[in-house]
Amino acid sequence: MKNQVNEYIDTYKNALINSKNVIFHGAPGTGKTYLAKQVATSIISNGEFDDYTRLDKETQQQIEFVQFHPSYDYTDFVEGLRPKQDADGSMGFELRMGNFTNFVAKAQKNFDDAQKSKLELEKEVSVEDMIMQFFATLESDEIKLTIMTGREFYITKRDEQRIYVSIPGNTITDKLILSLNDLRAMLQAKQTFERVKDVTEFFGKLNATQGYSYILAIYKAIKEQTIQPDTSGIKRVALKPYVFIIDEINRGEVAKIFGELFFAIDPGYRGRAGAVATQYANLHEDPEKKFSIPANLYIxxxxxxxxxxxxxxxxxxxxxxxxxxxxxxxxxxMLADLDEGKREQAIKKLTALNQVINGVAELGRNYQIGPAYFLNLKQLTFDQLWTGYLQPVLAEYVRGMYNEQAIMEQFANAYGYPELEQSDADENSEG
Structure with missing residues (x-):
């Protein structure tokens, strides 16, 4: 049974690897969501197992699960504006990435890192150590620096993407927000920056922005640090698969949820060839940077x-x-965990019931009952399963049909409801 399950999972795993995007569809109760998690786990574990709970926390980050519903939209999935309270108590809005965008970023980072040499990775680690060391004092105090004109400024805060600067006495603007990624790029560059002109040319701009003077001052302050980053444990990064699961995908307005990303998910346009500008690109740190989906991401x-x-x-x-x-x-x-006698009886009832469902002209195979319902037999009797789960579903199927009562009787007879009591069964066998 175990080998059959493995072969079964492998079939769908290979289909996903070859196609990039798949949709499991079928009748209710066929375990499509569970199967999706099994396939994802098998891909992530390189076929070692298909039980998601056996993945460690770090590896579980390679699988993301969302469920679509009528109110799920682009702002949940891709990006959108969310209310934010500023330090002074005033309310504003900030751009936040959606579930899919955040997950793609993780897959993209792994894809990019896997292309880098050991030397490049060591350089990145060194830069991150330098940045962490420099900003460590922010936990207790502001950082005071001076630009080339002699004007003093303070670094008041930083987050994953931004550096917040205060400039006392500046009549034009006393606050600036600088890009941490710009600073990171300068530190990783093979050149040295001495003047604002160097920074302007590095970023391919015709004219310097006000922020370049301040980011240059921060760059120089970091370069003056005397730290020795530890890069002894750095190794090449292995390319990893990432799987995004969308449960009940047809319950959401797919075109509106994906937006322009609908082009980028096309298997033929993965990577930079399918890069698109998102709806809020003008609010991004780099408005010209486009969004793409790497080849190591599966849906x-x-x-x-x-x-x-x-x-x-x-x-x-x-x-x-x-x-x-x-x-x-x-x-x-799916019924492998039931005891043998109950499993055989469940399969017999399931098969008989589905044969009758197939024979109803208004229903057919799309309305068949899946084996997932029968997993409740671990706690229930067959009669309890019928009255608590199957009968309500089937009644909904035939609601409004002119002969719905007769059809429900056919369903009950095929299933074998109600079960004969043991004494009744004995009497019938004697007669």
Whole structure:
């Protein structure tokens, strides 16, 4: 049974690796979401196992899970403006990245780092150590520096992307926000910066901005530090796969949620060839930088075929995703943990019930019952499973049909509800 499960997972894993984007679709209860996690885990662990809980916390970061719903939108997925309270208590807005964008950034960093030499990685670590050492004093006090004209300024705060500067006595502006990535790029560069002109030319600008004078002063202060970064443990970075799972993908307005990223996810346009400008690009630290999806990122979507919102999928969606049906009779391995007798009985009831469902003209295979429902038999009897889970679902299927009561009786008979009591069964066998 275990080998069969492994082969089953490998089939879908290979489909995802080859296609980049897949959607598992089928009847309810076929374990599509669970299968998506199994496939993702198998890819991340290089086939060692398919149980997500066995991944350590660091490796789990290579898998992200979201669920679409009618109110889920572009700002949740890609980027959007969110309210923010400033230090003085006033309210404003800031640009925040969405779930998908943040996850892509992790995959992109790994992809980029995997292309770098050991020497390049050592240089990056050295620069990060220098930056951390310099800004360490910010925890207790502001940092006072001077630009080339003699004007004093203070570094008051920094975050992952920005350096906040206060300039007392400046009549034009007494506050500036500088780019930490610009500073990082200067420190990693092979050249030395002595004048503002050097900075301007390095960033390919015709004219210097006010911020260049201040970032040059910070650069020089950091270079004057006498620290010896430890790069002894630096190794080449291995390229890793990252898997993004979208549960119930058809419950959201896919075109609006993805926006311009719908082009970038196309398997044929991965990487810089599919780079696009996002809706809030003008608010980015570098407005000219475009968004792309690296080759080491994979997307799995799941959906129920009976969901009426399936109609939102057009040809563009089918061109970007490979649709793979997860049929009920291919997922019987899900019942492996039931004891043998109960498992055999469950498969028999499931098969008989689905045969009747297939025979109802208004229903068919999309409305079949999946084996996931029968996992409740670990706690319930077959009758309890019928009344608590299966009957309500089936009643919803046939609601409004002219012969719904007769159809429900056919379903119950096929399933074998109600079960005969043992004494009744004995009497029938004697008669």
């Amino acid at each position: 799995i979507g799941t959906m129920n075929d009976i969901d009426r919102s399936v109609g939102v999928f057009d040809f563009a969606m089918h061109r970007r995703f490979r649709f793979i049906e997860i049929a009920s009779d291919t997922r019987l391995a």
